[in-house]
Amino acid sequence: MEWIANPEIWISLITLTVLEIVLGIDNIIFISIMASKLPANKQKKARQLGLALAMITRVLLLLSLSWIMTLTSPLFNAGEWIGLSEGELFEKFAISGRDLILLSGGLFLIYKSTSEIHDKLEGEEHKSDTKAVVTFSGVIIQILILDVVFSLDSVITAVGMADHIEVMIAAVVIAVFVMMLSAGSISDFVNKHPTVKMLALSFLLLIGVSLLAEGFEQHIPKGYIYFAMAFSVLVEMLNLKMNKSKKPVHLHNVPED
Numbered sequence: 001m002e003w004i005a006n007p008e009i010w011i012s013l014i015t016l017t018v019l020e021i022v023l024g025i026d027n028i029i030f031i032s033i034m035a036s037k038l039p040a041n042k043q044k045k046a047r048q049l050g051l052a053l054a055m056i057t058r059v060l061l062l063l064s065l066s067w068i069m070t071l072t073s074p075l076f077n078a079g080e081w082i083g084l085s086e087g088e089l090f091e092k093f094a095i096s097g098r099d100l101i102l103l104s105g106g107l108f109l110i111y112k113s114t115s116e117i118h119d120k121l122e123g124e125e126h127k128s129d130t131k132a133v134v135t136f137s138g139v140i141i142q143i144l145i146l147d148v149v150f151s152l153d154s155v156i157t158a159v160g161m162a163d164h165i166e167v168m169i170a171a172v173v174i175a176v177f178v179m180m181l182s183a184g185s186i187s188d189f190v191n192k193h194p195t196v197k198m199l200a201l202s203f204l205l206l207i208g209v210s211l212l213a214e215g216f217e218q219h220i221p222k223g224y225i226y227f228a229m230a231f232s233v234l235v236e237m238l239n240l241k242m243n244k245s246k247k248p249v250h251l252h253n254v255p256e257d
Contacts, residue, residue: 003146011195013167020175022226026207027054029200031108032187034114034139036197042136047183050143055176057144057151062168063132094157098152099215106211112142113204120197149211184193199236205230 028051062247074094155168190197206228210220 009164009167013171016167016171017178018172021173021178022220024150024175024179025229026056026203026228027147028186029049029190030146030204031143031151032183032190033197033204035070035187036191038136038139043187044138044184046136046143047187048180049140050147051176051180051183053140053144054147054151055172057147058155058172058176059169061151061155062165062172071101072116073101074096094217095215099217100153101149102211103215106145106208106215107143109149109204109208109211113201113208117198117201120194120201149165151172195238195239196236199232219254 031047031050032055035043038046045135077094190200206225210222210225213220228256
């Protein structure tokens with residue numbers, strides 16, 4: 001337990017916790033939007049369960065670091081399928097287990113974001129209690145699927161920033177508890193302002209594209225993505241302030257109490 005008295009450990013814990021919270025913003029957005037499809041009395045339960053699953057997934061991945069390291073080993077090379085000769089370009093088409101997870105997650109996120117935008121703008125209302133129960137199960141399953149993708153990115157970042165597994169787990173647990181406290185207010189704000197919900201879905205599309213790029217070893221610096229998201233939110237906040245007297249547009253599939 002000597003690491004507890006080491007100031008470098010505490011600095012890495014604080015830094016990693018903040019980074020985990022920032023990396024978890026996309027997870028909160030996805031969980032909030034998925035939970036908003038449920039009746040109001042079930043949304044909080046879905047958000048908390050989704051974040052709890054995210055924490056459990058990340059801790060389990062941290063406890064299986066040796067397996068995670070094997071995910072970076074190439075499984076096959078897609079360059080062979082398109083007739084590339086061996087070389088630098090050929091190596092870029094080497095596909096690992098991590099790449100497959102990122103590619104699958106990116107495609108799933110793009111599909112879900114696009115279908116959600118369509119449903120919110122042109123879909124039909126669904127108010128049946130039976131459908132609401134089925135939707136709750138479906139929402140949790142979808143959250144669990146994306147939790148694996150988001151957690152993989154988060155865990156890889158944690159491994160690169162800290163040397164102690166205890167620090168990594170502590171940072172994840174603290175970050176998830178902070179997200180649990182803020183998820184409700186974020187979700188309420190997103191649901192209250194339809195244009196913000198469309199903006200959030202656009203963010204998920206952007207994140208889906210970045211996951212696809214990562215899967216093909218084309219790294220997009222996270223700073224660019226988060227700056228674009230922050231700038232868009234700032235512009236939208238100014239729009240909301242200027243047009244606060246106007247009645248917001250009505251979206252489809254908005255559950256009632």
